[in-house]
Amino acid sequence: MAVAAVPAGGIADHIHPEPQGFVRRYVFSLDHKIIGIQYIITAFVFMVLAGLLAEVIRTQLLNANGGFVAPETYNEVYSVHGSAMIWLVIIPLLTGGFGNLVFPLQIGARDVAFPWLNMLSFWIFPVAGLMLFSSFLMGAPTAGWMEYPPVSLQGAAGTSMWAAAIFLVGVSSTMTGINFVVTILKMRAPGMTFTRMPLFVWGQFATAPLLMIATTALAAALAALFIERQFGVPFFDPTKGGSPVMWQHMFWFYSHPAVYIMILPAFGIISEVLPTFSRKPIFGYKLIAFSSMAIALAGFMVWAHHMFTSGLAPFLQLPFMIITFLIGVPTGIKIFSWTATLWRGKIHYTTAMLFAIGFVGLFTLGGITGIFLAAIPFDLHVHGTYFIVGHIHYVLVGGSLMGVFAGMYYWFPKMSGRLLNETLGKLHFWLFFIGFNGTFIPMHWLGMLGMPREVATYDPQFTFWNRFESVSSYLMTFAILIFFVNVLWSIRNGKRSGPNPWGARTLEWQIPSPPHYYNFKHIPTVYGLPYDFSQPLPYKGLEEELTDSPPPVAAGAH
Amino acid sequence: MVENRAEPVRLDGGFWGATAVLTLLAVAAIVFWYVFPIDRYLPEAIVTARQVDTLFRFMAATGSALYIFVAGYLLYFSIAYRAKASDPPDAVGVQVHDNRKLEFWWTVIPTLFVIILSVVSVRIWYEIMLEPENGLVVEAIGHQFDFTFRYPQINGEVTDEMHLPLGVPVTLNLTAADVIHGFWVPAMRLKNDTVPGLVTSIRFTPRLAGRYPIICTQFCGVLHSQMDKQVLVIEDKASYDRWFKGWQQKNAHASNTLPAEGGGAISLQGGDVAAGKQLFAQKCTACHKLAPFDQKLVGPGLLGVLHDPSHPNLVDGKPATPADVASILQSGYTGSMGAMPNASANGLSEKDIADLVAFLNTLK
Numbered sequence: 001m002a003v004a005a006v007p008a009g010g011i012a013d014h015i016h017p018e019p020q021g022f023v024r025r026y027v028f029s030l031d032h033k034i035i036g037i038q039y040i041i042t043a044f045v046f047m048v049l050a051g052l053l054a055e056v057i058r059t060q061l062l063n064a065n066g067g068f069v070a071p072e073t074y075n076e077v078y079s080v081h082g083s084a085m086i087w088l089v090i091i092p093l094l095t096g097g098f099g100n101l102v103f104p105l106q107i108g109a110r111d112v113a114f115p116w117l118n119m120l121s122f123w124i125f126p127v128a129g130l131m132l133f134s135s136f137l138m139g140a141p142t143a144g145w146m147e148y149p150p151v152s153l154q155g156a157a158g159t160s161m162w163a164a165a166i167f168l169v170g171v172s173s174t175m176t177g178i179n180f181v182v183t184i185l186k187m188r189a190p191g192m193t194f195t196r197m198p199l200f201v202w203g204q205f206a207t208a209p210l211l212m213i214a215t216t217a218l219a220a221a222l223a224a225l226f227i228e229r230q231f232g233v234p235f236f237d238p239t240k241g242g243s244p245v246m247w248q249h250m251f252w253f254y255s256h257p258a259v260y261i262m263i264l265p266a267f268g269i270i271s272e273v274l275p276t277f278s279r280k281p282i283f284g285y286k287l288i289a290f291s292s293m294a295i296a297l298a299g300f301m302v303w304a305h306h307m308f309t310s311g312l313a314p315f316l317q318l319p320f321m322i323i324t325f326l327i328g329v330p331t332g333i334k335i336f337s338w339t340a341t342l343w344r345g346k347i348h349y350t351t352a353m354l355f356a357i358g359f360v361g362l363f364t365l366g367g368i369t370g371i372f373l374a375a376i377p378f379d380l381h382v383h384g385t386y387f388i389v390g391h392i393h394y395v396l397v398g399g400s401l402m403g404v405f406a407g408m409y410y411w412f413p414k415m416s417g418r419l420l421n422e423t424l425g426k427l428h429f430w431l432f433f434i435g436f437n438g439t440f441i442p443m444h445w446l447g448m449l450g451m452p453r454e455v456a457t458y459d460p461q462f463t464f465w466n467r468f469e470s471v472s473s474y475l476m477t478f479a480i481l482i483f484f485v486n487v488l489w490s491i492r493n494g495k496r497s498g499p500n501p502w503g504a505r506t507l508e509w510q511i512p513s514p515p516h517y518y519n520f521k522h523i524p525t526v527y528g529l530p531y532d533f534s535q536p537l538p539y540k541g542l543e544e545e546l547t548d549s550p551p552p553v554a555a556g557a558h
Numbered sequence: 559m560v561e562n563r564a565e566p567v568r569l570d571g572g573f574w575g576a577t578a579v580l581t582l583l584a585v586a587a588i589v590f591w592y593v594f595p596i597d598r599y600l601p602e603a604i605v606t607a608r609q610v611d612t613l614f615r616f617m618a619a620t621g622s623a624l625y626i627f628v629a630g631y632l633l634y635f636s637i638a639y640r641a642k643a644s645d646p647p648d649a650v651g652v653q654v655h656d657n658r659k660l661e662f663w664w665t666v667i668p669t670l671f672v673i674i675l676s677v678v679s680v681r682i683w684y685e686i687m688l689e690p691e692n693g694l695v696v697e698a699i700g701h702q703f704d705f706t707f708r709y710p711q712i713n714g715e716v717t718d719e720m721h722l723p724l725g726v727p728v729t730l731n732l733t734a735a736d737v738i739h740g741f742w743v744p745a746m747r748l749k750n751d752t753v754p755g756l757v758t759s760i761r762f763t764p765r766l767a768g769r770y771p772i773i774c775t776q777f778c779g780v781l782h783s784q785m786d787k788q789v790l791v792i793e794d795k796a797s798y799d800r801w802f803k804g805w806q807q808k809n810a811h812a813s814n815t816l817p818a819e820g821g822g823a824i825s826l827q828g829g830d831v832a833a834g835k836q837l838f839a840q841k842c843t844a845c846h847k848l849a850p851f852d853q854k855l856v857g858p859g860l861l862g863v864l865h866d867p868s869h870p871n872l873v874d875g876k877p878a879t880p881a882d883v884a885s886i887l888q889s890g891y892t893g894s895m896g897a898m899p900n901a902s903a904n905g906l907s908e909k910d911i912a913d914l915v916a917f918l919n920t921l922k
Contacts, residue, residue: 071780071781071783072780075777075780075782142780144777148776149737150736150737150738151737151779154779238753238755238902239905240905240907243755244753244755245753245756278639278651279649280650280651280653280654281653281654283655284655284661285655285656286656287656309750309775310751311753311756311758314687318680321680322676325675325676326672328672332664333665335628336628339628339631339635340660342632342636343631343652344635344654345635345651346640346650347636349640357632357636360632361628361629364628365625368624368625371617371621371675372618375675376679377606377610377613377679377683377686377747378610378679380747381747381749383775384740384742384749384775384776448600449600449744450600450744452742452773452775454777455782455786456783457783457784459771459786503648533650533651533653534653
């Protein structure tokens, strides 16, 4: 009887038969690990495309009068570059990708709460991505990733395609958010209280509500833009009684929390990698966990700091400035805690660790310029300039993407059973680090001195630094090429990793690499935090995981 | 396994040495930002530009100091505490979980800093907001892909450069004819979007003569990158007056009511008084009272605008007629009474204009 199989925790613990056949195992899979890998592969494919667009941008800007592509094409290129990197690369990698792959293992679950929903979330994503890139066929959007009306109402037909594609990505994100919240709330292993969850799980737990709640505002805005463009209902056109500023409110009500969607999971990755390779507990576990929640909550109350020049009433701007400053406090706590984690550790310089330390250094710079931008008088000077472009790339590349790379080097063995090559990895890190800083640091002073963003040509006085940036960006692209070579080579020829190559202590490392489709033979019981390196592991019930014994089949399982 | 949990947690000489070096570097960075001649790279053309630079110096100095400490400790710990070849493979670091005192202070000190930064920012922001209101009123209108300017006592629009006299406070009203543009003069450290259907103002006082580029900072269409060719000229009163007279003569016969987009006069047939009254309440009362002419809000009071003989003549010295009023509603106004945006900016259709004129005609 099914009733007999329900343990005290209230969840029927049983193992479904392993799916057979290539299609059910690797294409329309219900397994969170496979879905995670599908997300990661798809997002990296889109990253190659969006990265090539980035190099079109930098090549155009080699010369002050452009000339590599026509201005119209250039506008399409940077708009799709931004949209794709945010919605098709960073968000899917950090939530659908690493989220799916890692956190169910870390909480001792057999899968996410709704595997079919998870499969649907994934399969919407490549369709939406192809739609976004196919907008080039009918004239891609040109008004940047923000697509402010009324100019986006004048955009080519692809602008409507863009709205539909991003809408679909939003649907996928929302479903993922629901799935993750329920999984974390209901499916933790016995004994895994909230204050024993690994910090990567906390990162996902803070992110998932943002995915669920904020994305709805974006969906509404996109639907309105689509309806106005296709059917002429005037939501935003001021000549017909619409309000262009309304778009900005709805867009940023999503897109500011989206910044945290793109960074909180990366914070989680860093909080796993740093203690593992310092052989030390993460410093200030509780404050790191709670500061993620504080950032997520405050993230809903600061959207108008993107709109200080939009014509808001002055007294309305003030609270947005001060709350934005305040987000610096929990963010600072994290940065200080990560730094303190290294203090008197035994630091092992794996590539993952290099990326994690690099993350702290670069993200901090992006965080500090973020505080600059929140100060209204300074924002009135640099809003809409290359200073913003520099800031956003420090946060999203120096932050999120460095986090993604740290996660890739760290969890690749769990995905494939093989290690990534460390020599190529270190080459990747150093070239990327140098190229990245060379590309984005000069943007700060270019912006302050008078170079606006989203331009196909610029004042010739800025030629030297633009060329410097372009050449650095080629170095960065070369570094990423090394990364892809490394992945493709290591997947067949990499050193076998065994279950736990890093001596890490979270649950996913206590089972084989790659794990069985059912994850755990027996759901373990958790007795403490995973980060006490001098103590025995705080788990019970893992004795059979690395043996050849078959998984138990629960009586009465359907 | 190496059990070193019991080892007392203390800070060694290396830590204090690193701290001393980082403190020196931080002080050097603070001094650097306070002596750095920002205005050599970008002139400070208006009074509040210097305040914005002061705020930047404050943030750059404190931000650099903070960054030096974070990056410095990160680097120092990374080097000092690397695992050595001589360590046993299962060697672990000092098992410290947290430190209440340390966490308390690195929460409280940033919070205090946020309060200080808020006070500094708000004060400087107030200085920008509190620039005098009664100065020269100029209107800048964003178009795809240039700005036009309207001055009191110059008919029509000034289409190339924007000139301002030194030392005279300015209220710059911003709006747009088509899409959102950004009006930015880097040398002023000030910008605002020009939004169709919305009039926003910035106020400032020019302090340094020169020619400064005006740059559009909000993507506005295919030639957005080319929208950086116009300049703001700040000059002494005599040169400004010469330029001003030149434009007065050049535009002597230009109409303040600019040609309507699409051309042609508006049909005033079938204007609906009730609809006009409702529209007036929605669209006009922010700037105009239903009161005699001299009760000015932003623009003049409009009671009896078409009938009261004491009401001044609005257009080219002639008494106002329904056609003139319709024309102003359609195309906007800049003249001795200030500036009013056009129908596109106000969100008025031709039917709306006919309704409004019909309503205004009933006011005696």
